[in-house]
Amino acid sequence: MAVYMLKRIGALIPTLLIMSVIVFLIVYLIPGDPARVMLGEGADEASVRQLREQMGLNAPLLNQYADWAFSALRGDMGDSYVLRKPVTEAILEYMRPTLSLAVVAEVFALAIAIPFGLHAARYRGGWADRLLSAYSLLGMTIPGFLLSLFLVLLFSVKLQWLPVSGYAPLSSGLGNFLKYLILPAVSVGVLMSALIARMVRASVLEVRNQDYVRTARAKGVREGRILYRHMLRNALIPILTVVGGTFGTLVAGAAIVETIFNIPGMGQLLVSSVSHRDYAVVQGVVLVIAGMYVLVNLSVDLLYAVVDPRVKLRG
């Protein structure tokens, strides 16, 4: 187990390295002098020179990268010149709403997807199965931000059941928290639920002819129990893989959707930094989300052994 973990982490290093290079190079895509672009047209020479110095733009490229990467490893990703505070601090501050949204969306997605997928697999070719294929096509066709606009039109403007936008932290009560978060979570979760439901269906179809299922049936176990206790359990690994694999998309989706609902999360931070040309924050947000994604994938891999004791994690 320990050897396996070490190997897995070792395999991550080149990827993380290349990812950091990509993020680092983003600033160099800016046509012309980044310092001048950041300060705007009317900036005077002195302040441009000062910012260049501050950003370390005068050093050789490799030194710049090494400096940047090592301080990022220590959790220092520079300062936001708009917010006037360290990037790490800003990101931590804005991270919680985004993560809450992502988690609620994932819970919603699983709550829909598992019964849906199981039902579709049980009555293969039946109405649930066909509904599932229509649902997944729909989930892939309607992007989250568009779905959220439509949901706002329906539930907030037309029916006036839910608030149009805003965010209430969990500390203000679960009901309040969910009232603000339900529409964004549904918008983000639909695509996820479509992907997961298809995975559930496929994995259940794969195990449904196994001996142990027949044995359970022969014992007279109820069909529902067979589905949930015997088949679903064995379908957990692929489900976990999808959940982990789509986590980055989920957080990115949450970041986009929260700009619509005015939720003060990383998406808003990113969008406002883009419009203020605050590149340190842009780099930071992208790096943090991509890093989270990598870590989630790693933990999913390690979770395999917990979910399925037959899995031996050998190096």
Place this chain on the structure above:
Amino acid sequence: MGKVNDKKDSERLIFDMPEKAGFRSSAALVQTLGSRCTEGSRHIEASGRFEHSKRTDASDRSNFSHKPSVSASDSPGIGQGAFERVAMDSSRSKSNIPNSRTVSGTDKKRAPRPGSTGILHLNPSIVAGGVLLLLTLAAVALKPIIAGYGPQDVDILGRLAPPGGVHALGTDNLGRDILSRVLYGAQISLLIGFCTAIVSSLLGLVIGLYAAMYRRLDQILMRVMDAIYAFPAILLAIAIVAALGPSVANLIACLSFVFIPAVARIVRSAALVAKEQTYVEAAKALGASNTRVIWRHILPATVAALVVQATFVFAEAIIVEAALSFLGAGIPAPTPSLGNLLSEGKQFIYNSWWMTMFPGLALIVLVLAVNLLGDGLRDLLDPQERTSRTGGGRLFSLRRPGLRRKAKKEAREEHAG
């Protein structure tokens, strides 16, 4: 399309191969090759060529989701965006672990019906997607006639007019015709989606082919692809466009960059399968250079997967572009793109639902058309994928009406038994 499909045909494989490999008259060689190929093609029929390719891909994707030694299925490793769809679907197909029990059920492999790719039996998804896409293209081409107003024409007296009056879909807060703006927006979306699909397909194709061919290069290229792939497409695109500055050309460049890995991985896994085929071996034995092997012998085997993936990149690029414009990081404001229209609509969502509704519907129609086309192409070009769709994946089942009944019956029987 038909040609590509022909190439997949195992019979064609047998008879075509010697010629491809360069021996024209050596009867003995033809015979040996022929017998080996027959075996090969039987194997292809039995276990599914594309499944194989996906499988290779899944087990090769070692970086993030190293497969544990006992894994329940050929689940995809990491995946997001366009690639997911292909990956998901591959996992829906039956695993080819020899298991005599599973053969009895509905999962039985069904050989493609002869002539099933003929025009009359054309996949309904392709027909639906194609017709939708053609209608959109026609509407975009005829937009001055259909709309009657320019996208920037301002009707001062008719601001925020609801749909149904002089302006068929209403006007926005400045009195501009929504219909006209939606059509211009659709044009830009199609342009960006199409160019992105082409550019990223070409680059991804080259990367995938060479990665499959050279081991050392593979290590480097695929690590880079994995790294790009680990970023959520939208976020990386926002960051790059923020740096480059928003314009149509920059958007295409940045979206192409973001989607290269999705194509490269698919091409690579198809190429890895092709590389092991006898005809490649034969070509090599005859002294064909690596370049020739890659472009003359391996490339054709990857075209099907490439085309399918390109349609998904097309759809995904349209979505990401709309999201970028919506967030103000895409096409600059006065130009009507669907994302810009939605973002303007959001400000007036309380009073003027039409400003949000129609650009949104247009976006859905565009993406749906391309997705349907892609789904259909996959069915057509990856015949093995079809087997998994006896009941599930099909939105319409015009093609084999008896099939659903059969599946239902089997499900019932199994349920009862």
